[in-house]
Amino acid sequence: DAKTTQPTSMDCAEGRAANLPCNHSTISGNEYVYWYRQIHSQGPQYIIHGLKNNETNEMASLIITEDRKSSTLILPHATLRDTAVYYCIVRGAHGGATNKLIFGTGTLLAVQP
């Protein structure tokens, strides 16, 4: 199973872009990179996912390197409500459970006023 490595915590000033890195050097060709975030005592919220190309939606942008060994989630204008734990997950087949997500401990992003 491809594993991800994220910094334990990061700070960002309100209104600035938050850039959250993720390393996934053992990713295989058919595995997608997913990002979720979790605000305390709530369920994880889906943000974005991608395979090879960069992706953008109303919440964030996902930049995946050409070799696919790392990616960056970008929140273009962070607000206080973006303070959460952000999970980077590589998703593929795991022993037959094709929809299985393996969550690590994520990055705690603290947006400062």
Next chain:
Amino acid sequence: DGGITQSPKYLFRKEGQNVTLSCEQNLNHDAMYWYRQDPGQGLRLIYYSQIVNDFQKGDIAEGYSVSREKKESFPLTVTSAQKNPTAFYLCASSINRGSYNSPLHFGNGTRLTVT
């Protein structure tokens, strides 16, 4: 609004009692999942179901049971055999049971405390 509803938000039980956590979705999703989260840790998969009347064990199924009699419902029973049942339980669903390109959508969880 479409979504996943977990109830109740907080649940308290005495040791030795079985307890059932509810999960309902109106997203018309095929697949449903149960995860457990302990403080400071990531989520671990308990059970998942890719279609009605079928389900598979995840990584930590011992002491739990599920049923999937209806597409929209996937209740989880925490039995007295589960040694450490106190945790935050999360239910999720996804539209496509066989694809990696199908996000999971989560409910807001049930916090179970067993004393």
